[in-house]
Amino acid sequence: MQIRTLLRTLIPVAATLAAASAALANDPFPSKPVRIVVGFSPGGSNDIVARLLAPKLAEGLGQQVLVENKPGAGGNIAAQTLLSAPPDGHTLMMCTTGTVSIQPHLTKAPFNPETDLLPVTLIANAPYLLLVNASVPATNVKELIAYAKGHPGQLNFASSGNATGGHLAGEMFKSKAGVDIVHVPYKGTGQAMTDLLAGQVSIIFDQAVSSMPYAKSGKLRILGVASLQRLKGLPEVPTVSESGVPHFDPVTWTGLCASKGTPAAAIQRVQQEVAKVLATPEISQKFIAAGLEPVGSTPEQFRAFLAADKTKWGTVIKDAGVKAD
Incomplete structure (x- = not known):
């Protein structure tokens, strides 16, 4: 009798829990505002991309999309x-080249x-520009290489920090050129640009x-685009690759990532x-005007891209002997 009584008590509870679980599983996504976390300060390229996307993405999802730095x-x-x-x-x-491909x-x-x-998706590629101070006696990549070879160790290049994408792009340029x-x-x-301008x-x-x-x-002179194709926003600027440094493509990128366990739907x-x-x-024109190449790949395409990108940067780091601070 005690077992029957216990079962009569537990069965409704189990049914209620099962119903609640099913309701949660079937709860349409999104059911509340979506938050996009940016690992950098406002005003940077990743923040700009997130804030360009957020309003239109909110319209498509039917929920607010908040950007949080x-x-x-x-x-x-x-x-x-x-x-x-x-999850x-x-x-x-907003996952980035540095966080996902370089830092590991x-x-x-x-x-x-x-x-x-x-x-989730590769949002955009962001090729580097090779820029020089206006006083540097070079108007194109070939002239820069010739001048650098004639004056070894006299030219320097700035970056936003050791082992950053800009640093590794410079190391790749040194090696290939x-x-x-x-x-x-x-x-x-900001600090690097101030000294470059000065x-x-x-x-x-x-x-x-x-x-x-x-x-x-x-104030600065663009000598080339560090990708294999010219930028749509700067069609007149040749790539570094077509200017005498083949296969030079230290392209950074911005994408969206979710945490493990996030439903595929x-x-x-x-x-x-x-x-x-x-x-x-x-949106496409705003990206292009900012020197970005909109992509929008599938999760599977993004996964394959990440594997190749990590290998590429790993090779640069190893060949240049770059170490973390």
Whole structure:
């Protein structure tokens, strides 16, 4: 009798729990505002991309899309924010070249990009521009290489810090062009750009979104685009590759990642909506004007891209003997 009584008590409870679980599983995504975590300060290229996407993505998802900056530790703080949130797709992260492809070769991060993160979509490629101070006696890449070879160790290049994408782009250029130029690391692109404009350093590899205004004003000179194809926003500027440095493609990128355990349906929905946003003329033109190449790949395509990208940067790091600070 006691067993029957206990069963009569437990069966309704179990049924209620099962119903609640089923309702939760069938709850359409998104059921609340979506948060995009950015691992860098406002105003940078990743922040700009996130804020360009957010309003239109919100329209497609039918929920608010909030951009939250969590700068510091090379993107690790943002990653920890993502991984501490429920894996339901309502918290996403702007994943970057540095955090996913470069950092694992240099330091032991508090997370594993390959197992803890799920690729959602590659949003855009952001090729570097090769820029020089206006006083440098070179108007194209070939002239720069010739001058550097004639004056070994006299030219230097700035970066936003040791082992950053800009630093590794310079190391790749040194190797492929066979030149001796000196790396000068700064504590951010702003400081590096200030000294480049003042002529304290000669060269920088920087993303177009932050450097094009200086080039348009004549304060800096663009010698080439560091990708295998010319930028749509700068069709007149040749690539470094076509200017005598074959296969020079230290392209950075910006994508969306979710945490492991996120339902495939949520990932697919976000990817589809992002692809729709990037296909709109309004957003596409804004990206192109900022020197970005909109992509919108599938999760599977993004996963394959990440594997190849990590290998590429790992080779540069090994060949140049780059070490973490």
